[in-house]
Amino acid sequence: MRLKGVFSILTIFSLILVSITVVLAQEQEKKGKQPQVSTAPVLQEQLVYSWNVFDGKTYTAGFIPKSEDTIYLIANKDNAISAKKTLVYFWPITGKYMAGWKTLNEDVDGTLEILKDGKVIKRLKKEDNVLYYPEGYWGEKALFYKDEEARKQYKKYKKALDGYYNALKKYYEARIEYRKKLDKFFKEVKKRREAGEKGPLNIEIPKEPQPPKGPNFYVTEPKKDYIINLPPGKYRIRVRARDKTIVEGSEKNLFVFTSRRTRGVGYEIIPGNRWTKKEQCNDPASIIYAAGKNVLYFRPYFQDEYNELYHNKLMDPQNTGRVENWKWVHTDPIKDVILLFYGRGNLLSKIVEKPYIVQQIPGPELGYNILEYNKKDFPYKHPTFSGYQLVLTEKLPREGYLIYLEKKGKSTIMPKSKREIRIVKKENANLLYCLSIFPLVVGGIVFVTRWRRLR
């Protein structure tokens, strides 16, 4: 016993840890996570599932290779999935399998069966579906439409696009006409000036035609996929071919999960002293600690909280993650609100959203200025970001402050938008050690009192 005991405990724990590590490493190797790759990637034909799935904010495209056995989806949302044959290769730089869609992209026909507890609960046929980007092709937000609605939306987009092309054609014609008129105008001016005419010529200046604006939304071409929309739970999927056999390699686990907390309010904070290093204040329990003078730009978002592992696997099944961790996913920026800044229960300021531009300081030295953007001062530039500017001055008493979001014109505070800002007294940090001595002082008093009593 004695010291043997502690050694044996530590040895047992070390052995357990080492053996778990070895087993995990062997499993990873078996799964073929890091095959021996020399130079050219080895292409392998595989049956994979490709998809467009809802990721909490928008729709993400991806695929699941043979090496992964579980597909992760968000519950109660439409997700488009297709079984395909493609060439898969390992890309050592990212450590992931990639799909060579351009070389081989063959649809696997059949019915998708969804099983729960070994029983088939759904049989899905492929349906038309589109993604509708309300903010245009580069917009982040996407809406999913299926079946008749998908075809309708695409038709609407095609019509808008045709209208745009017609307008464009007319614009180019008008532009040719304009050039002609402009040439005529210059010739006329030249002629009359050469004739000795002075003063205003009173010739009508041709009006430049304005280019038409394209559709402000974008709709993808309809494609046929299985549309999966399920409540949370564990399922299995497989493709049954027309000859009623199960397509080899099509069986996968399906894990459908949901958010733990929804419709929260998160903030992206741009500190004025290092604007490229943005801070996230997503958790409602988070407190913003500031050391003193600074300018903070707040950008509020709606957000949902997902399990880190499940969400990472949803984005790419080859991703890793920790099941113990949770992450906030920003869904939409919050518009039409005012930021309220409170101190000691009093409203100190109401801050509105403004666009800002970051300008490098001229010269070789590093540095920048964040200025309020307006078209007059910066006619050929776009704002770098927009946000709610909160100025923390040195005059502010070092105590706690609160921020809230208020809906414009409604004077109602948005739930879950409260955050605390505390300006800390960092100069007192060393005094903390003095504070920790006080139990010894009390102990000393007790000791002396008892000693006197005993004497």
Added chain:
Amino acid sequence: MSNRELSLSIRSMKILTKRELLSSLYGWGIYGAMFVSFLVSSFIIRNFLKGIGENNIFISSYPLNFPLFISVIVISLYLVIVSAVSISREREQGTLEVLFYGPVSSSSFLLGKYFTDMILYFIITGFSLIYFFGVSLLTNLGFTPILLKAYLLSIFIASCVISFGLFISSLTGRVRSSIIWIIGILIAFLVIWFLQNIFLYFPPEVLSPPLRYVQKALSVAYYFINWISPFSYLSRGMESIQLGSPKPFLLNILYSVIYTVVLLSLSVYILKAKGVRI
């Protein structure tokens, strides 16, 4: 058990508790342990403030909770060792046998030890409240209602650690072996808990492959000790505070109570089965 036996048992438990309590309060150990725990907390808070100073802005959820829980761990370790020593010493010196010839039963003896530690913890909590209130005044980190919630939770965490210590000391015979076992197991649990929490801050993609395996191995080890280690109750408790929802918070308290009751019952059973001699 008759009413007379019960009242005798309670009386003997009270006497034992009083004796142990006074002995602890008149000694230097408790004040030393508090000093060490506050010193560690001061070190953590000082570095936190330094971090804020360097970055000008720092976002964190309840920075005082972490030093508080570290302080709880230090104090609980002290309490556990003290009670383990007292049980083993009484067994080693034969006073336990003498006590058991009287109206003292295994349960009243162990409960006496448990209540002594818990009362000591309440006294220490008073000191801790003064310390953290002082910290809050000095630094403006904020003495929030959430911190009080953390204090409430800390009582149950301390109860888990104390009952775990009593359980281990009921299994062992001599003073030295019980200390070694308790320190060994608790340090192993602490290391796993601490490393697991450290790894949680790093996304797997930033870790090198060996570290990724270690992270996974720790995750598996943590999974197995999840309901055994008292520090897992601390993690769950911290998370429940962060969530702000009363249900997980109350559930965690309930789990801690169940943990305490189970371990104390097992300790009583083992003490009865093993007898009072080494």
